[in-house]
Amino acid sequence: MPVEDDAAAGPRKVSRYSLDPRVSAFPSLREFLRVTLRPFDPIGPYLYDIISATHEAAKNAVVHNPDSDLSVEVVCRVMPDSVVVEVNDRGSGFDARSLPPSRPEPEALAGRGMFIIYSLMDEVETRSGKAGTSVRMMKRFTPSPS
Numbered sequence: 001m002p003v004e005d006d007a008a009a010g011p012r013k014v015s016r017y018s019l020d021p022r023v024s025a026f027p028s029l030r031e032f033l034r035v036t037l038r039p040f041d042p043i044g045p046y047l048y049d050i051i052s053a054t055h056e057a058a059k060n061a062v063v064h065n066p067d068s069d070l071s072v073e074v075v076c077r078v079m080p081d082s083v084v085v086e087v088n089d090r091g092s093g094f095d096a097r098s099l100p101p102s103r104p105e106p107e108a109l110a111g112r113g114m115f116i117i118y119s120l121m122d123e124v125e126t127r128s129g130k131a132g133t134s135v136r137m138m139k140r141f142t143p144s145p146s
Contacts, residue, residue, distance in 0.1 A: 012040070013078040018071040021062050029058055029074065033085075036076050042141045043083060049120040050083055050139050056113040057087035057135040065091030082122075086136045093128040 015036045019029050033051045037043045043050070054074065061072045070090045077084040104111045118124050123138040 011077045011079055013076075015076045017074040017076075019058055019062075019074060021065065021068050021070060021072060023059070023062060026055060026058065030055060032074070033076065037078065037083065040078055043078070046083070046139050046141050050085060050137075053117045053120040053137050053139075054085050054087060056116050057085075057137065060113045060135075061087060061089035061091065061133065064094065065089055081142070082138050082140045084136065084138045086134060088132060088134045090132040093130055093133050095128070 013036065015032070017029060017032045019025050030051050033054055034047070037047055037050065054076075058072055058074065068089070068091055073086075073088040075086045075088075102115075104115055114126075117135065117137060120139075121137040122140045125134075125136045127134045127136075
């Protein structure tokens with residue numbers, strides 16, 4: 001399902017983050033998202049979902065590109081009624097035709113990341129090819145009355 005920004009209203013905030021391609025860098029990504037999103041009261045109930053989904057997308061970008069020393073780019077857009085997060089890597093890509101994912105077996109040791117992302121976010125769009133992968137996720141919320 002395509003993720004579309006509310007272009008007419010425009011973003012309330014756009015933040016960018018370059019993540020070092022190491023698992024040890026994930027706490028700083030989570031803090032970046034907390035600091036970026038916490039000032040927007042209507043996002044509060046969805047903060048954990050957004051952070052968790054973004055963490056999973058970034059983890060996939062790092063873990064599935066172990067030889068890459070290129071940063072993973074994260075762009076977070078706070079829109080009037082949603083948050084859109086895009087995670088981009090420059091890895092070798094994957095076959096996105098298998099998406100959305102099916103529920104993994106409870107005993108499976110891997111394969112939960114995309115399922116978690118699709119479960120937590122309202123819309124997910126994935127593009128993947130030789131130049132890398134982009135995972136764009138949207139979480140809708142009820143805006144505060146102005």
